[in-house]
Amino acid sequence: MERKELLQVKGLETTFFTEDGAIPAVDNIDFSLREGEILGIVGESGCGKSVTSLSIMGLVPSPPGKVTNGEILLEGTDLAKFSDKEMRKIRGKEVAMIFQEPMTSLNPLFTIGNQLTEAILIHNKKWSKKKAEERAIEMMKLVGLPRSEELLKEYPHQLSGGMRQRVMIAMALVCDPKILIADEPTTALDVTIQAQILQLMRDLNKRLNTAVMLITHDLGVVAETCERVVVMYSGQIVEEGPVDLIFKDPQHPYTKGLIQSVPDMRFKKDRLYSIRGNVPKPGSIKQGCRFAARCEWAHERCLQENPTLYQTGEHHKTRCFLVSGKEAHIDDRAIVESK
Amino acid sequence: MTEPLLKVNNLKKYFPIRKGILGKEQGNVKAVDDVSFYVYEGETLGIVGESGCGKSTTGRMIMKLLDPTEGSIEFEGKDLTKLSNAEMRKARREIQMVFQDPFASLNPRHTIGKILEEPLIVHGLGNAKERKKKVLELLEIVGLSSYHANRYPHQFSGGQRQRIGIARALMTNPKLIIADEPVSALDVSIQAQVLNLMQDLQKDLKLTYIFIAHDLGVVRHISDRVGVMYLGKMVELAESEKLYANPLHPYAKGLLSAVPVPDPDFKREHVLLSGDIPSPSNPPKGCTFHTRCPFKMEQCTAVVPILIEVEEGHSVACHLYDEGYVNDK
Numbered sequence: 079m080e081r082k083e084l085l086q087v088k089g090l091e092t093t094f095f096t097e098d099g100a101i102p103a104v105d106n107i108d109f110s111l112r113e114g115e116i117l118g119i120v121g122e123s124g125c126g127k128s129v130t131s132l133s134i135m136g137l138v139p140s141p142p143g144k145v146t147n148g149e150i151l152l153e154g155t156d157l158a159k160f161s162d163k164e165m166r167k168i169r170g171k172e173v174a175m176i177f178q179e180p181m182t183s184l185n186p187l188f189t190i191g192n193q194l195t196e197a198i199l200i201h202n203k204k205w206s207k208k209k210a211e212e213r214a215i216e217m218m219k220l221v222g223l224p225r226s227e228e229l230l231k232e233y234p235h236q237l238s239g240g241m242r243q244r245v246m247i248a249m250a251l252v253c254d255p256k257i258l259i260a261d262e263p264t265t266a267l268d269v270t271i272q273a274q275i276l277q278l279m280r281d282l283n284k285r286l287n288t289a290v291m292l293i294t295h296d297l298g299v300v301a302e303t304c305e306r307v308v309v310m311y312s313g314q315i316v317e318e319g320p321v322d323l324i325f326k327d328p329q330h331p332y333t334k335g336l337i338q339s340v341p342d343m344r345f346k347k348d349r350l351y352s353i354r355g356n357v358p359k360p361g362s363i364k365q366g367c368r369f370a371a372r373c374e375w376a377h378e379r380c381l382q383e384n385p386t387l388y389q390t391g392e393h394h395k396t397r398c399f400l401v402s403g404k405e406a407h408i409d410d411r412a413i414v415e416s417k
Numbered sequence: 418m419t420e421p422l423l424k425v426n427n428l429k430k431y432f433p434i435r436k437g438i439l440g441k442e443q444g445n446v447k448a449v450d451d452v453s454f455y456v457y458e459g460e461t462l463g464i465v466g467e468s469g470c471g472k473s474t475t476g477r478m479i480m481k482l483l484d485p486t487e488g489s490i491e492f493e494g495k496d497l498t499k500l501s502n503a504e505m506r507k508a509r510r511e512i513q514m515v516f517q518d519p520f521a522s523l524n525p526r527h528t529i530g531k532i533l534e535e536p537l538i539v540h541g542l543g544n545a546k547e548r549k550k551k552v553l554e555l556l557e558i559v560g561l562s563s564y565h566a567n568r569y570p571h572q573f574s575g576g577q578r579q580r581i582g583i584a585r586a587l588m589t590n591p592k593l594i595i596a597d598e599p600v601s602a603l604d605v606s607i608q609a610q611v612l613n614l615m616q617d618l619q620k621d622l623k624l625t626y627i628f629i630a631h632d633l634g635v636v637r638h639i640s641d642r643v644g645v646m647y648l649g650k651m652v653e654l655a656e657s658e659k660l661y662a663n664p665l666h667p668y669a670k671g672l673l674s675a676v677p678v679p680d681p682d683f684k685r686e687h688v689l690l691s692g693d694i695p696s697p698s699n700p701p702k703g704c705t706f707h708t709r710c711p712f713k714m715e716q717c718t719a720v721v722p723i724l725i726e727v728e729e730g731h732s733v734a735c736h737l738y739d740e741g742y743v744n745d746k
Contacts (some may be wrong), residue, residue: 122604134659238693268467269631270690273675277689295605298634298677321681339609340679341638349616350638352609356574372606 084256084289085111085173086133090148090158092126092133094360101361103129104142105313108387111257111271114287116280117360118321120294120336122357126313127293131259133158134291135175136165150379152257171201174250178262180242182235191230191325194218194249217248221278240271247278261293261369276303297340301325306393309333312358312368315387329396331373367398375400421455422625423479423593428452428488430474434698446698448474450649453724456593458531461619461626463640463657465633465672469697470646472629476595480514481505492593502690510540513586517580517598523570529556529581530566536588555584558621560614576607578631580614587622597629612639633676637661637737642730645669648697648705651724655731665733668706704736 092104104126111117121127132138133145136157150157152172160168169175177183185193194214199205205213211230218226221244234242243263250258260279264272280303283290292304300307300321307324308316309332317330328334338351355372368372370380379399387395388402429452431445449471456462464472477483479490481482481497490497497508513536516522523532532553537543543551553563571580579599596615600608616639618624630636636643637657645666646655654668664670671690679686692709696699701708707717712738717736724734 093670122606136713240693268694269633269675270467270671271693272677273687273689274691276677296677297679301679301681301683325679325681336605337679339606341609341612341632341634342680343634343637343673343676343678346637346658346682350609350612352613353606354610356576357604357607 081112081114083110084153085291086149086151087130087134088149088151090130090133090150091146092129092138092143093146094143098145099361101315101358102146106135106148107310107313107315109308109315109318111289111291112281113256114289115306116283116292116304118292118294118300118307119310120297120300120307121310122295124312124357124360125310126360127310128261130310131175131261131291131293134174134259135169136160136162137175167201169248170197170255171253172255173257173259174253174255175259175261176243176246176250178265180239180246180266181234183246184242186234189231189233190237190245194230194245194252197249198252210274213252214248217252218245220251220282221248223246223248230346238271239267240274243267243271243275244278247275247282251282251286254286255288257289257291259291259293262295263292264299265294265296272299279303297337298396307337312363313360314397315395316369316397317395318387319391323391323394329390329394329401330369330398331375331400332369374383419457422458422493423456423627424489424491425455425475425479426453426489426491428475428478428490429486430478430483431486440647444698447487447649447700448697450479450700452646452649452651454644454651454654456627458592458625459619459623460641461628461639463628463630463636463643464646465630465636465643466646467631467672467694469694471649471697472646473597475646476597476627476629480512480595481509482514484677490720496554499703506540509601511591512590512593512595513589513591515582515586515594515596515599518602519571519582520573520602522582523578525570526650528567528569529573531565532570532581533585536585540589541588551588555587558587558618559584568685574607575603576610579603579607579611583611583614583618587618590622591624593625593627595627595629598631599628600635601630601632608635615639633673645672648695648700650705650734652706652735653731653733654724655733659728659731665727665731665738666706666735667710667712667737669733671709704734 087107087109090104090107091102094101094103119127134150138145145158175417183317191214195210198210198213223229223244235279264275279290294300304321311332317333325337328337333350335353339353341350353372366381367384370376385397385399387397390401391398428449430449431447433442433445436443466472478485479510485498490506500508530552534548537548546608552566556563556565561580603611617628628639640657643657643660644651647668653669664673671688672686674688690709695708704717704722705717707713714736722734722736724732726732727738
């Protein structure tokens with residue numbers, strides 16, 4: 079079943095202008111988020127996954143960062159062209175975001191109630207304070223926070239990490255956004271608390287039909303939570319597809335290596351597969367496939383030119399010359415494009 | 418059976434909570450509360466648990482970076498808690514530590530050569546020439562090159578820095594390495610490299626590891642035996658195959674089922690633990706886990722369960738496995 083595309087990112091390029099020159103942290107990426115789905119974006123540090131989400135939110139620190147190219151279409155409207163003032167109306171109302179460390183995203187000087195109602199009142203100027211408070215309590219119950227009336231009067235430091243993240247989720251969802259971007263929402267939490275928060279996010283996704291873009295480095299979290307996955311490496315998308323295809327039949331050598339290098343809790347492997355070399359700094363690779371230096375199958379052509387994203391299945395795309403042959407049967411166009 | 422290399426008996430660490438101008442003691446945080454375990458030569462003991470469970474404090478006490486409140490730590494038959502400073506310095510040659518954050522644990526003003534040489538100088542081992550040779554030798558062993566000796570820490574990536582951290586720990590030819598979250602700051606692809614390196618080194622140099630981590634997958638991969646800690650107590654200790662196949666303690670069950678598995682087809686029974694970890698300054702009475710336990714019974718709120726061996730190589734501290742209850746079933 080094909081669902082409507084809510085958010086389309088086309089040719090997005092976000093560049094950081096530093097003393098060492100212009101560094102493309104996100105380099106020409108295309109993907110879309112469909113209505114009510116959970117899309118995972120995975121990659122290691124410096125692959126551009128967080129910058130992608132900040133670009134969508136219009137929160138790239140500027141200077142030095144800037145969206146230098148591309149379109150971010152939210153139901154057809156290009157957010158990349160919006161002014162700060164216009165973006166303020168979108169943020170929180172249409173697209174909301176939660177971050178890795180809930181403590182640093184909450185203001186320690188204000189009560190939870192204060193911060194929750196502020197978010198409601200900004201987007202609903204005519205509401206009374208009482209009505210906003212009622213809404214806040216309703217949201218806190220929705221995210222499973224106990225004794226919500228009392229919590230309204232408490233300060234962030236009085237809450238545990240898991241509760242703070244629940245408050246952040248409640249705050250993000252108060253205005254019924256269409257899209258929730260979650261940037262490593264469980265990385266700072268303990269596993270048992272992580273399981274609670276992931277369960278909550280899956281629940282809310284089903285009940286409210288909010289589309290979720292989940293950014294993470296943890297393949298386990300992706301496998302358990304997402305329907306589709308985008309794998310990023312060094313500012314580019316290297317593979318994209320439904321979650322079971324990506325895990326069962328990964329096509330890109332990077333995705334393959336990444337999946338094999340995770341220790342599995344269910345059985346003991348004698349030795350872990352490891353990808354050689356180091357994660358490259360953004361912008362350090364100028365020519366050829368960005369993964370070539372670490373790839374076991376790299377050949378001459380990989381060092382010369384960067385492959386495009388080939389359509390390797392109906393819903394599966396891979397950026398690798400090795401699969402370019404397979405793809406020819408499905409779609410000849412991409413090959414022509416790559417030349 | 419041979420004598421264990423390390424015996425930890427009834428180890429406790431209480432941190433005082435001081436309040437007011439005079440710093441009067443207002444109770445304490447029981448960071449580690451009556452923990453005992455053995456480590457045999459050549460094996461890897463994993464210690465897992467969530468934040469605040471006391472796993473790092475345990476590691477630091479074995480290193481004598483913290484003085485235990487009570488209990489003994491016997492290393493090769495000597496009680497480390499009773500050694501004088503000079504004797505302890507000698508013993509430290511045999512026990513070394515690898516830290517979590519490879520960015521914070523290397524002095525940014527020293528070259529790698531100097532950082533690696535320092536343990537030898539501190540322990541008065543070898544002359545300048547021998548020390549230099551040893552530095553170059555260890556750089557090769559951990560997969561770096563000799564020219565790296567003249568570089569500074571900021572010129573290395575996280576994975577390379579952790580290799581340097583490991584090389585430094587190996588400089589004095591130790592027998593026991595305590596690794597406190599050695600791979601949790603690293604990217605997945607780099608994590609695998611460092612784990613493989615640690616396994617190779619263990620084989621080649623006959624090292625014994627205490628591997629402290631919160632990632633259960635990583636711990637299973639590297640450990641022969643695993644101890645699960647919760648709020649300062651060891652709640653389950655078993656051979657890793659046994660623990661992962663058949664966890665007994667309700668907390669261990671919850672913890673294992675909470676770990677996301679990188680396989681979308683994998684269906685499991687979820688034991689979702691509710692609630693948060695209680696504060697270690699005011700732990701629940703009786704079994705510290707009873708506030709979150711789905712199998713709570715009357716005596717759990719009153720009597721502290723002790724770690725007992727329920728089958729060979731598998732111990733658990735839970736009233737469900739007290740003898741009377743086993744018979745009832």
